[in-house]
Amino acid sequence: MAKQEPNVDGSSNVVSDLLDFLNASPTAFHVVAEAKRLLQGVGGYEQVSEREDWKLEAGKKYFFTRNHSTIVAFAIGKKYVAGNGFHIVGAHTDSPCLKLKPVTKVTKGGYLEVGVQTYGGGLWHTWFDRDLTIAGRVIVREEKDGSVSYLHKLVRIEEPIMRIPTLAIHLDRGVTEGFKVNNQSHLLPVLATSIKAELNKVVAENGTSSDSKHHSLLLQLLASQLGCKPDDICDFELQACDTQPSIIAGATKEFIFSGRIDNLCSSFCSLKALIDATSSESSLEDEVGVRMVALFDHEEVGSDSAQGAGSPAMSTALSRITNSFTSDSKLLEKAIQRSFLVSADMAHALHPNYVDKHEDNHQPKLHGGLVIKHNANQRYATNSITSFIFKEIASKHKLPTQDFVVRNDMPCGSTIGPILASGVGIRTVDVGAPQLSMHSIREMCAVDDVRHSYQHFKAYFEEFSHFDSKIILDIMDENIPIYHEIFNEISIL
Numbered sequence: 001m002a003k004q005e006p007n008v009d010g011s012s013n014v015v016s017d018l019l020d021f022l023n024a025s026p027t028a029f030h031v032v033a034e035a036k037r038l039l040q041g042v043g044g045y046e047q048v049s050e051r052e053d054w055k056l057e058a059g060k061k062y063f064f065t066r067n068h069s070t071i072v073a074f075a076i077g078k079k080y081v082a083g084n085g086f087h088i089v090g091a092h093t094d095s096p097c098l099k100l101k102p103v104t105k106v107t108k109g110g111y112l113e114v115g116v117q118t119y120g121g122g123l124w125h126t127w128f129d130r131d132l133t134i135a136g137r138v139i140v141r142e143e144k145d146g147s148v149s150y151l152h153k154l155v156r157i158e159e160p161i162m163r164i165p166t167l168a169i170h171l172d173r174g175v176t177e178g179f180k181v182n183n184q185s186h187l188l189p190v191l192a193t194s195i196k197a198e199l200n201k202v203v204a205e206n207g208t209s210s211d212s213k214h215h216s217l218l219l220q221l222l223a224s225q226l227g228c229k230p231d232d233i234c235d236f237e238l239q240a241c242d243t244q245p246s247i248i249a250g251a252t253k254e255f256i257f258s259g260r261i262d263n264l265c266s267s268f269c270s271l272k273a274l275i276d277a278t279s280s281e282s283s284l285e286d287e288v289g290v291r292m293v294a295l296f297d298h299e300e301v302g303s304d305s306a307q308g309a310g311s312p313a314m315s316t317a318l319s320r321i322t323n324s325f326t327s328d329s330k331l332l333e334k335a336i337q338r339s340f341l342v343s344a345d346m347a348h349a350l351h352p353n354y355v356d357k358h359e360d361n362h363q364p365k366l367h368g369g370l371v372i373k374h375n376a377n378q379r380y381a382t383n384s385i386t387s388f389i390f391k392e393i394a395s396k397h398k399l400p401t402q403d404f405v406v407r408n409d410m411p412c413g414s415t416i417g418p419i420l421a422s423g424v425g426i427r428t429v430d431v432g433a434p435q436l437s438m439h440s441i442r443e444m445c446a447v448d449d450v451r452h453s454y455q456h457f458k459a460y461f462e463e464f465s466h467f468d469s470k471i472i473l474d475i476m477d478e479n480i481p482i483y484h485e486i487f488n489e490i491s492i493l
Contacts, residue, residue, distance in 0.1 A: 077287025085338030343417030369400030
């Protein structure tokens with residue numbers, strides 16, 4: 001790992017910490033497990049359960065998980081009162097991948113293959129000829145003292161156990177005109193040859209499962225990793241993942257090469273910013289609001305799930321926190337109007353080999369800072385007010401920002417921003433660090449933009465309450481300026 005130069009603001013470790021986070025988080029379940037470890041360890045956050053009553057206190061820090069693939073952490077200011085706002089960064093824990101089917105057992109041409117289904121909009125050709133393994137969560141049956149329980153356990157097989165081989169050019173001369181993938185028939189990882197699997201089969205007394213849904217070899221590998229018998233594996237949610245670690249790279253060590261940069265870079269930087277912005281005894285002393293990070297699952301497939309941004313998870317969290325300090329339900333409506341969401345999802349950097357894919361005046365560059373995303377058709381939730389606020393926070397800290405608008409002749413992607421803005425009614429700005437190779441099995445971004453993201457999110461958490469109090473909108477007297485004396489105030493923030 002490349003040595004990091006010290007930064008005066010204390011962010012020198014953020015890049016190496018991100019690499020550790022990426023390497024520990026092959027699936028959304030592992031992302032949440034790693035986030036929990038950081039929150040409970042260095043963060044000092046207390047876990048609460050959505051199934052239980054919450055007893056919250058001003059000045060304290062909490063988090064909860066949903067499905068162990070979504071996590072919401074929040075720190076309540078010591079001067080918080082019900083009706084005050086929430087200052088949120090939202091991101092997502094999932095990335096495009098190949099998920100194992102309910103029945104994975106495929107045998108063809110003397111090979112054992114693993115049935116997978118595509119998740120999200122991946123660049124599937126990049127999954128060929130990669131050293132793959134399996135990770136996710138498994139439901140395991142445990143028997144102790146005559147009592148049976150069922151536990152959710154995370155699993156990750158470290159070594160490469162699968163590969164999706166390409167077809168030799170000699171058998172497909174047309175490949176030079178374009179590599180076309182049939183997702184059903186071509187994306188099957190090879191686990192083993194049938195003859196070797198048969199020779200290495202574990203005898204029944206060692207717990208070999210006769211499950212017809214999955215190859216016994218696959219179940220043996222999982223059981224060995226989990227420390228259980230194959231027959232104790234009741235069900236699982238697993239995915240294929242690359243075994244190549246995340247690294248700092250490039251001739252001048254300016255890049256990060258990794259899988260899942262979209263969107264674990266945003267997830268980690270916002271999480272670390274929240275932890276560091278609430279770490280000292282005095283950090284919440286003058287805070288009147290609630291600082292929050294919400295990392296959702298299923299963004300890559302539309303967010304419509306019990307743990308996605310389209311679920312009531314966010315509005316329920318805001319309601320439960322507000323109602324812990326009041327019995328007046330109307331104060332939640334006031335709180336939402338005083339709140340602000342930074343929807344953080346990676347952005348498209350200008351590609352040197354495809355410069356025509358960007359609009360001429362909106363070409364985000366690596367090292368250029370967080371990109372503020374705009375779309376007149378509301379594919380992004382940014383407006384002039386939310387963009388102004390986010391830029392002014394950056395300006396004070398001399399942090400760079402960029403703007404992005406998609407070309408008029410190209411479709412525009414979207415984020416959790418419009419989903420939460422419309423579903424909750426919260427002011428929202430859509431932003432993201434610039435990257436290349438988005439949705440490839442191996443992506444890249446710039447080291448500088450990781451630091452920019454962390455610093456910008458941390459400044460937002462620490463200063464938004466004070467800054468927002470200077471902005472006056474929806475006023476009754478039309479003769480009063482929208483920004484009443486704000487430009488005099490900004491210089492002294």
